[in-house]
Amino acid sequence: MERPKGPSAFALHLFAMACMLADHTALVFAPASAALLCVGRLAFPIFAFFVAEGSARTRSRGNYALRLGAAALAAEVPFDLMVYGRPFAPGGQNVLFTFLLALAALEIWQRVPAGVSGRLAGLCATGAAALAAGLLRTDYGAVGVLTVATFALFRGDSARARGGQAVCLLLLHGLLAPSATLALELWSLSASLPLQSLALAALPLLWAYRGRQGPHGPAVRRAFYAFYPLHMLALWAVGRVLQVH
DSSP states (O other): OOOOOSOOHHHHHHHHHHHHHHHHHHHHHOTTOHHHHHHHTTHHHHHHHHHHHHHHHOSOHHHHHHHHHHHHHHHHHHHHHHHHSSSOOTTOBOHHHHHHHHHHHHHHHHHSOSSHHHHHHHHHHHHHHHHHHHHHTBTTHHHHHHHHHHHHHTOSSSHHHHHHHHHHHIIIIIIISOOOEEEEEETTEEEEEEGGGGGGGGHHHHHHOOSOOOSOSHHHHHHHHHHHHHHHHHHHHHHHHTTOO
16 A cells, blocks of 8 residues: 655644744744744644644543643743743733633534534534633634634545635634734835735645654654743743843
8 A cells, every 4th residue: 555645744743843933933032033923824723733633533532632731731831931021921821722722622523413403512612712712812812723623624635625724714814813914025016914824825734744644652742742831941041041031
């Protein structure tokens, strides 16, 4: 049997981590760096995609939720230090809480019966999770929850699935998400583009994915989880040394 081609889950995670590092580097050291911010927009859709995939493929959603919740708690102080410069800042929570809320909504989706009532229950659960993300001011907020839901609803590589993903991400990240504006100039022509709309550039990479895992296992998983708080702590520490904050 021919092995599936395309990027592995491992490679996509590494790429998303590199994009996130670029985005957070810009946040701490170079907020006006359009190049780093543009690269950073690709990270979130990839992570959101794998939360939806993880919910569908994991043997135990309960254990998955516990791991995600523990990682969210562990990352909160580093997140607050990097973003706000202090260890406790209730005005914003890290993105893993967004993913945890989305995972809770997907769990309800899996448990409700099929049919109209089940779809309504799933929609209500997703709406409640999105509302909670907005009220708690988690990173990416309601848009983040709905992005995970998009990848869960439009799974697969059919034209319908890809079209649904593209349309939903355009609405969510191109129109609804708060975003800075990227100025574009070509000769005498000029235009502006919501920076967050560049999240759609991650879709071709995700469409090339064919389910190949690459290196995986508990050690790889722990390393991926550890990268999130550790890189934020490192950026904050370097920023302190350089007196950025």
